[in-house]
Amino acid sequence: MVPPAIVVLYFLKLRRQPVEVPSTFLWRRSVEDLHVNSIWQRLRQNLLLLLQLLVVLLAILALLRPGWRGTELAGNRFVFLIDRSASMSATDQMPNRLEMARQRVLELIDQMESGSQAMVIGFSDTAQVAQQFTDNRRLLRQAVRRLGPTARRTSLLGALELAAGLANPGRIATEAGDEQVADALPATLYVLSDGKFNDVESRDFSLGNLTPVFVPIGRSDTPNVAVTALSNRAQLASDEQRQVFARVRNFGDNEVTVPVELFFNDALVDADELTVPPNGSSRIVFDLVAAESGTLRLTLNHEDALALDNQAFAVIHRPRQKRVLFVSPGNDIVWWALVTERVRRFADVERMEPEELETPNFRQAAASGQFDLVIFDRCRPAEMPEANTLFIGTIPNRNGWEAESVAAPQIIDTDASHPVMHLVHPDEILIGEALALDPPPGSGVLIDSDRGALCAIHPRAAFEDLVLGFDIVRGTDDGQKLNTNWPLGRLSFPTFLLNVLYYLTGSGDSHSTDSVLPGQPVVLESARPTGQLQVVLPDGQREVVLADRHGTFQFHRTEQTGIYDVRESGDTQSRFAVNLFSESESNVAARVDDIQIGYVDVEGQTQWRPARREIWKSLLLVALGVLLFEWYIYYRRISI
């Protein structure tokens, strides 16, 4: 209706104002000049009309809401689960899988009918709600764009539970039976992932009102080469020489030869070429000479889909000297076992008489956690020190510990799996008098006898108390007498004490690399009592970690892979490495067929139908532009 109306209006000429002129002669001639027989001039004459018609046509077209391909998204509640685990950083989809997934979700959001609500959840090994249910698309888009990649592993279950918890409101139990807290509303659950997670067992999860749709991201034939392990340890001969072990895995169907480079403190120290069989792994060993503490970086010089796992990090550090306090009225046999060359490498052992237990000096030192281990030989403090403890022949002055004197117990069992009992076989030893222990609940019995437990370990806050229920020597009137033949000619006694020192001072064999998985919390230690530590992240950010009430430092921001520097008042105190080391994430071949969620087999929706593209906004913009142009032309015409 409108275009003909415009034409009619256009031809209903406007009422012109009559003006008398001396002669129309010149004007006519001018107007005729203006109307020379050229199409352009004719067009010009009608240009305004044409432009007006164009504006109206564009507006009508925009009202018709033209678009192509794709359809509207049916339903009115959606949950978008976006996988942002390490494997989603793979670049087999340009620019990467996560970006692709985000793009898809943005398209889905565009397809949503107005008024429908959606929720965005990003998940890796944990799930987090990026945006609660809302019908505000701008918020949804922002939430999707905020989701960045992580180096974590994948677990779908947490995300599903989060989605289900919000989509299926819980029930409360009343006397009459279950009552719905709120109406459960059905929702469509979109899982955008490369499927690198375990199927969700039916006993763990039920979908309820959720209708799942699996949108696989990534290709199922993407090869990748990854470092799946990196460790180093001192060679047995000397502490100065170290060996670095690495395992490289090939997740492709072709054999690959990759150059492997080892950097020590960011300087190239060794390199080798490693051939990895298809779908197999190869090991490589580097010898590192005279390595003091520092950082190791192993790099595969290889271009593949996932760059995150082509590097691995490790830390070499000499453990700080531990402080051990030996409180005894006199026990040379134990003392000699504590001051061996081997022990001196990692611990300083001090000696103290039981009388000094009551001095303020000791109380203060014990309360401030200066010692890593305190050994009480036939004595016990009034208050437990802030340290691990070994009680010999006594029990701690704490609730829960009970003991009963027994004579000549026969050892019948040891817990060989416990590190303290590693390589210790106190089978044929004789014991005079002993305490049959009744440790508090939650304790581990390490040596059991026919009369009761002889050795037990029990955790106390951040510490552990180890109790040996029999004396090694007994003070009698005529000097010291052995209470057991354990120290005599048997290697298991010094081994036991060495194990105790290793275990309770937290030293261990320093071949462990302190590798942490991304996202895992780390407990940091401080050599000195302090309230805060500073951690320098691999990208140079600094974060202050405050001590919790137990005096431990919990650090959670281990999202990036690399070396983390733990500093105390500016000095590097220790380091730890965060590595991906996950075969499931490094194996980037995407799962495109189907996934199992509870009882439901969810087929992968490989045929992607892109969002319906609509152009009415652009049409309106063009119409506006034409309108402006028309105004300009008109203005140019009437301007003098």
Added chain:
Amino acid sequence: MPVKTSPLLPADLVARLERLELVTRKIFRGRRKGERRSKRKGQSIEFADFRSYVPGDDLRFLDWNLYARLDRLFLKMFQEEEDLHFYTLIDASASMAFGDPSKFDWARQLAAALGFVGLARGDRVKIEPLASAAMPPGPVLRGRRNVWRMTEYLEQLRTEGGLPFAQQIKNFCLRNSSKGIVVLITDLMHKEGYEVGLRYLSAQKLDVYVIHVLADEECDPAISGDLKLVDCEDRDEADVTISRPLLDRYQRSLNGLITGAKQFCSRRGMTYLQARNSLSVSDMVLQYLRGRGLMR
């Protein structure tokens, strides 16, 4: 003789016109001897030249003294003083009523000034409006004492539509066969063209001055918007939307008209002068017309 002052002839203008006289480049024979020294040699008291006697010459002009001295017959020639026929044609079509002062007023003033010069020098002055036949043709005037009659006549002239331009000129030529100076004051805004009319004038062997007067509003029209232009003469209407291109075209058309008229005139020995109504008449007479040789 005191001159009656009129709005057409302010006293200061009269004072400046007193010393002027009309000049013609052509030789005309007046009906009466006027106060002008014509290019013709003739009978007057002012000696001009001698020439040899040829039979038939008036014996009264033989210089007997020379005959006595040289024994040859010479004829004395005298500068003939003659009067000049001076016509002023004022375009009285309706289009002349435009402008401030109107082109017609300006034309009357100019005609008065020129007429005064002619009368003051004893020329034969005739002012004729080019209008309908109903308007009485102007009286033939001679002598300074008739200045008031001239101004009186001019004052009562009005613009009105009438016969076509060419027809008017033709009528004028038929009525006034004698030769002389013609000053045509017109705006040349004639739909049917001015060429035919001017051709009649040139055929008369008159000394023609075409004074093309245009109002400022015509040169730079100050109008805008969507207009219906109405021709004041024939009520013809033209719908225009004033715009810069249209105004440019108008300027070009106007320039074309002026240039065309100038060329037309110069080809036929006419003197073309373009004037604006804002130009003062005294400047027009004392500078431009004098510069073009109409005055001396």
